[in-house]
Amino acid sequence: MSENCELMEKCGFFLNFKGNSEAxxxxxxxxxxxxxxxxxxxQRKIIRKKTGKPPADNMTPTGKLLEIRKQ
Ligand code: SF4
Structure with a gap:
């Protein structure tokens, strides 16, 4: 079995959107x-490595931005 991404524990996309229906x-x-x-x-990891900063939490691994719906 493959291992998880090492950034999982601190990745805003994973932590906030793992339960998102589109995700x-x-x-x-x-x-x-x-x-x-x-x-x-x-793409999140690539950007993080390049800039040293994590991208917005709603950016997905393909670079697409997830819409954040207001309640
Ligand atoms: S979204 Fe990308 S950086 Fe975040 S845990 Fe998944 S693979 Fe890693």
Missing amino acids: IKEGWISMFCKDQTKSEKC
């Missing part, structure tokens, strides 16, 4: 976060 439908968590090799292609 579940698109399979981002299983595709990227739970696969260390694939996670190297995660």
